[in-house]
Amino acid sequence: MTYIHLAYGDLVLPALLVVMDGALSLVLRLKLEKQLAIATVRMVLQLVLVGYALTFLFAAVSPLWTALAAFIMVLFASREIVARQKRRLPGIWSYGLGAGCTLLAAGTVTMFALLTELRPDPWYHPRYALPLLGMILGNTMTGISLGLDVLTNSIVRERAAIEACLALGGTRYQALLPVVRDAMRSGLMPTINAMAAVGLVSLPGMMTGQILAGVEPIDAVKYQLLIMFLIAGGTGLGTLVAVIGAARLVTDHRHRLRLDRIIAETSP
């Protein structure tokens, strides 16, 4: 494999493009220059730090450090899930549900790939485990946050319909089934759309990355297919568990709808 090596100096010229954006913002008074500056600095810092962290992890190949890195990734994912909700579940549940479901789904699917198909030595080698987990985590997170958002909003909107079903002797599962279906659909939609558009409209980042690194396109395609299948599985599993879990949380053992357990976003 051959690839064109980049030095930090090679990035100066492309970075000028961001400066150009800033100049545009100033000239056209878009008032974006501050946001742009912060985002650029964050991007550079985060990526360079991740680069060094991965270098360390790849050298260490320690199950403990790898697990810690995976844990931190899941924490950030669950924070992101909570931040994307218009209405929240109270207290620890909002974080717990998001973290639990991303960990369960992305973790299961990543382990599945590592143990059955890729089989690196050792199986937890961070060079394989962490990039896989990251890609699956990102997509699972999107599915879960969309599913939860649609679920809580539909429950508030469809309250009369849900309570009518409960009042007529329906169980909480019967009463919530229509909104659970909607939520599952929304959670899976981005993955289905991505699978339909991939190759025609978009070339996936990982595949292009491998091609740039000198991998034969058809080999890169096989890797990409593996990732897409894993993402589809992770998203389906994660969204299902999160939506069913949230549906249980907003009802109680007497099959009552507990809207008091959904907190509306207070900030505008």
Added chain:
Amino acid sequence: MLTVRALKRLHIFASFDLHDGECVALQGPSGVGKTLLLRSIADLDPNEGTVELDGTPREAMPAPDWRRRVTYLAAEPGWWSDTVQEHFTGWDDALPLVTRLGLPPNCGSWPIQRLSSGERQRLGLVRALILRSRVLLLDEPTSALDSTSAAAVESLIAEQVLNGTSVVWSTHDNAQARRVGSRVFLMNGDGEIEDNRP
């Protein structure tokens, strides 16, 4: 017999007995808590107190079973599917009641979106009636109806009461309360009910 003892929900506090084949009118100013009381009896909101049907406490059975026996009907009943008949397990059983309340027999295929509030109210009542519950908790069941339809509803419920169903009927219409209720419960601002026998 439905027995309610020290039922407590927010400011509401109520105790009463409701015999088989008895219809009680529930009255009181808007916002005083009539809906809260009816919902609590059906165990739709968290509440405290003892509610028993023929001596069996509601906690002794799963909540869905309780609500099939003690059924709450909202003033604006909700709908979870697209067409009318999807909301009925046996549409053929419902048809005689549907036509009695002045709706055409072909309304089963009507989309819910197209129904007027009066049509929704009558169909919601039929949907609850075919459960043949022991106790009906009716929350202003004729609030969206003209006098002809309201009279049809009153006679239909009266028949159920004759057959042994117990009813709590919340209404703002004093004349209706005296027509349908053998007793009138008046709920006051403190959330307590006064039992007024005629």
